[in-house]
Amino acid sequence: MSEISNPLSSTASVLIDKAKTVTANYVLQHKIVFGQSGAYELPHPDTILAIDGVNYDVGKLPASFWYDNGSDHTFYYEKSLVVTANKKAYVWTSTTGLSTAQSESITVSSSGNITGNYKTQYYLTVTSTHGTPNPSSGWIDSGTSIAASIDSPISGPTGTLYVCAGWRGKGSVPTSGSNTSTTFQLNTPSTLAWNWNTQYYLTVSSDPLGLINVPAEGWCDQSANVTLTAPAVTDYDFDHWTIDGASQGKGADPVVVTMSAAHTATAHYVRVSPTLQSCDSSGIEKNAFDLRQGEAVYVKGSGFSPSTTHTIHVVNTVVWVEGMDIPPRIANTSTTVMSDSSGKIGQTAVWDAPLTLGDYDIIVDVNMNGKYDQGIDVLDVEQNAFSVIPEFSMSLSLLMLMLAVLLSASCVKRTKTLRRA
Ligand SMILES: [Ca+2]
Ligand SMILES: [Ca+2]
DSSP: TTTTOOSSSSSOOOOOOOOOOOOOOOOEEEEEEEEEESOOOOOOOSEEEETTTEEEEEEGSSSSEEETTOEEEEEEEEEEEEEEETTTEEEEEEEHHHHHHSSSEEEEOSOOOEEEEEEEEEEEEESSSSSBBBBBBBETTTOEEEEEEEOEEEEOSEEEEEEEOOOOOOOOOEEEEESSSEEEOOOSSSEEEEEEEEEEEEEEESTTEEEEOOOOOOEEEETTTTEEEOOOOOTEEEEEEETTEEEEEEEEEEEEESSOOOEEEEEEEEEOOOOOEOOOSSSOOOOOOEOOOOOOOEEEEEEEOOOOEEEEEEEEEEOTTTOBBBOOOOOBBBBBOOOOSSOOEEEEEESSSEEEOOOEEEEEETOOBOOOOOTEEEEEEESEEEEOOOOTHHHHHHHHHHHHHHHHHHHHHHHHHHHOO
């Protein structure tokens, strides 16, 4: 009817001047209610939902609309809403009601609800100067049980080691701990900081190599002061320490190494001159062997090359001259003696009874060239290594001495008599 100025308005003016028919036309509409659950913090300035291109924040929900039956409408729920950067967020999990989609275009055919459901996530900040923490920083669902850990130790540059010294925590993470793992349930924004110590390797060796075993060798905490004491070594004298090649002074022991970096400490030793002695079967030095007691001649020594068979000669005593041939061995004397792992020659029989009266020398021909080499070969510490003497020789000597005294006394008497004459 041309008389109705706005046919889409529910009110109209009609002049009743004759019989007229006015028809009001209705359409079927459905009420759709858009809402959300789980995104609690209100109001929220960010858009959570777009309906037909119009944005709605959390404070504007739920929002109701009457839609014509059969009309099409679009909606879009935001996937993630960050409440506070790196602290708290809401994440879309599902849509319930007339749709299950996060975003959809629907054709309206009934009334109902469309609800976007959200879960809360918190940000776990994980820091570590070394290694690969598990988990690393990231968003984690509220209420998640977390077993956090880190591998330790971690190798650094040569001679450097990083050792986890535990953690400090804030929020849901325990305040602190000293090991490499912790468990907690995440219910708030949290931080987990792994702490590390640096260690440096201290190498302790000896010169000659392998002479000592110093327990201080190993990884040391940064800046630790390590005291090194040179152990006593059989047949060697300690001389000095070097640290990274620099001498710490002759005889200086113990020394302290500050572990500001990896270091190498070396204890330098000087070999003690080897010695050789005639002795009895108990190893007691003996330089006179009694012919008639059936004694055997033993030798003992120290300072020789360890675990070595050495050539030995028992010879008639001579004046030793550099480079001279070693005199022939006495018959039935040993040709070799053995040193043990520390260079010692334990008492070893070199001449079994019967012995022969005389004065003898003993020499170890260290370089086995059959010649006497001063400073290389080793002679018995005595000028005459040992003597083989007859039984009662001491009383015989005493008798000789007394005779000599008597004789000289008579000589003096005779001299005095002559002067008087
Ligand atoms: Ca020699
Ligand atoms: Ca001797």
